[in-house]
Amino acid sequence: MIIKPIPYQTALLTLCLLFFVFATCKKSTSVGQRQPAPFRPNEVVLVYPSGLSQDKRESIRKSLLLRYQIRNVETCICDPSIERITAENVHQAITTDTSSRPASTSTRLGVQGVEMVLSKNVLFQQPIGQRNRGPVPFDFGKKRGNLRIAVIDTGIDTTDNQHFSSASFSHFLLPSTAANYNAVGITDPNRINRSRYFGWNFFTNNQNIKDDHAQQHGTVVTGLILSQVTETAPSIIYLKAFDASGSSDLFTIRCALKFAEKAGAKIINASWGYDDIEENDALRDAISSLEKNNILLVAAAGNNGHNTNTIPHWPGSFSNTTNRGFNNVITVATATTGGICLPNSNYSENRVDVAIAGRGDNCSFVDVFDATGQLRETGTSYAAAIMTGVIANQFASDPMPPPLKTTVLNRVLNGQPDIPSLSGKVRTKKRIVQ
Template structure:
C-alpha cells in the first residue's frame, strides 16, 4: 500500500536535497534543475470510482482486479486512485483488465498511467532560493477575490520579485480543505507546500499576473503542483491536481502542458463535468504539428470550455513559426505572441528569453481573467475574450484565424 502518513512526508521532505524544509528557520531551500524526457508506465493504471462507494466496496473491487498496491490523491478527488497490477491475474492480462474497468459500472473511467513532461524553456542556471513563511503569508489574499485562476504546473515561488501585491488564494478558509492547505497543494510530495523547484510554474503564473496587475481586477492564483523539479509529472498527479482545482471552484484553470495521440478518459471527464462553469486555457504544443491530424491533449478535447492557444512570433501581424507553432482549424483556437519573451529572473539582471505556447496560454489566461464577472455564463465569458481577437490572413490554419495582441 502506498498510503503514507502526512508526518512521514514532512520528514522525507526535510531530507530531500531538491526541496528541504528547515523547521527551525521556517524556510524552504529549492534547487532548480532542467527538464528531462518522460516514459510511459504500462504497469500502473489510473481509475476513478463512482461516487458513494464504501471503503469495504472499494477494497473488494481492488481485489477483484489483482491490485498489489494503490495510491489515493493526498488532496482532491478521493475516488481517483493509481493501481499497480499483477501482470496476469485469474488468466487476464493488464490490458484485458483495463478494458473491463472501462465498462465497469462501479468506475467512471480507467486509463494507463503515463508520464507527462513540461518541455518548455525554463531558467537553466541552478540556483538555491530560500523562501520564508512570511514571504508566503504576505502574498496571500485575506479575502476571496472576484476571479480565481488555478495553475496546474510545477508550483510557484511566492518570493519571486515580480509578485508585488497579495495574489495567492487563501485556501485555508475553503470548505473543501486538506490538512495544512493554505495556498495550494503539492501532489508530487503530497504536502501543503506547492513550491516551484523547476521554474516553469512561476513563469506561467507571473505572465498571467502581469496581464492583470494594472487592470484593477481583483484576482487570485491557486497553484496545484503536479510536476517535479525535472518537469516530469504522471497522469495520476495531473488528475489529482485538476480535481483539486475543480473542488476549489476556481473560475479559470491554466494547463500549460500536453501530450499527444492518447486521450485520457478521466481527464476528459473532469473537463466535461465543468463545461458550463470553468474555462480551461491550454497550450497547443511546440512542435509545429497539425493537431487536427495528431491530437494534442488537453488542448484537443472538444468541450466548449477549452481555449487552445498557440504561440506566434513578434512580427506585425504575427505569424505561425514552422518549427514551433502547433495549428489546426478545428483544435487550435487563438494565437498569442510567445517567441523570445523577456523574463527577468532578478531585478538587476538581463532578462532571459523564453519561447513556447506554455507562455502564450499563460498570457491568455491572465487576459481572460480580466474579462470575468461573477455569475457570468461560460459561453458569454468565452465570447467576451474573443471579442478582442484580431483577424490575420497569415493565421488561417487555426480556428478563428486571429490573435490576441498581448
C-alpha cells in the same frame, strides 16, 4: 582467376553505402509521427463512478488485489474515487482479462456490476521553451479579488524572493484556512499549516508549493498571468503537480483537476500536455466535470510544430469543434502577423482557438522578472499563461456564463483583426499581442 584485394578506401566506401541503405530502409520512429503516449507499465489509474460507496470500492479493490497481485494502491487526496494501482504489468494483465485492446490508452470496464474507467498512467510533459534567466523581484501590488484561478504547474517561488517581492504573495495567493481545505475534502487539522498559502503538492502530499524546476516554469507562468492584470488580481490556487524535471502523470493531473474544481476555481491554467493518437477517457471525464461546473481550462497547444488534427496534444485537443470537443477548453498557440511560430508551436483550424504574440509582434515573450525588458521566453506554455491573464483581467468582476468558450472569446477578441496567415492554422484566425 586472381582475386585482387580491395583497397581499404573502396571497402570503407562500400560499408558506408551498405549502412546508408540499411538505415534509410528502417522504419522511422522520430518525434512527430503517430506514436502512442509513454506510460508507466506497472501502474494504472482507476476511476470509480462518483458517489460509489466506500464499502463497494473496498470490495472491488479486494477482488483486484487478489487477481492481479497488486503491490500498492494510492488514493487521490481530494477524491477517493481516483486511485493509482501498482502491480507488475498490471495494464496488460487487466486489458487481456477483459478483452480490451492493450494498446488502448483507456477503457471502460465492469467489475461487480460497476462501470469504471481504467487507464494507462500516461506521462505528461510541459511544452517548455527557452527561458533566459535573470530574475529581479516583481513587486505585484494589485488588490486580490474573488475570481479564483488554479495554476497546475511546477510550483511557485515563495521563499527566496528572487522573483516576487515578499509583500506580493498576499495580493494573489489565498490564505491557508480550514474552510478552504475542508471544501476539497482535507479535514485533518494536522495537515493544514496556517502559515502557508492555500495550495497543494501532489508529490509530498502537503502544502509545500515551492518551485524546484530548474527554469522555474511555474513561477514564470504565474508572473505572466499576473502581468496582464490592470486592476483587480485573481486569487490563485497553486497546485504543484509537476516535479523538478517538469514531468507528471495522469493520476496526479486527474487529482489536481478535481482539487481545482472543488476549490472553487473558475479558470484553470494548463501550460502542459502530452501527444497521443487517441483521447483518454479518464481525462475526458475530468474535463466534462469541469464543463458541467462552468470551469474554463486554458491549455497550451504544444511546442512540436505539428498539426494537432493529425497528432493531438491533450488536454488542448479537447477544444475540438468538430468531434467530441468541449466548450470550456481554450487552446492557445504562438503566432505573429507572419503566421504560426514554427517549429515552436502546434496549430490546428479545429483544435487551436487563438494565438498569442510577444511584445512587438514577436515569437518570444518578455520576461516579467527582467527589469530591462530584453530577456525573452518562448513556448506555448507562456502563451497559455498570457491568455489566462487576459481572460482574468476581463472577467475579474463579471461572471462567465456558458457556453464558456464563446462568451470568453467574443469579449477578449473583440476588435482584434483577422490574421490572413492564420487561416487553416487557428480557428478564430486571431492573435493577441502581449
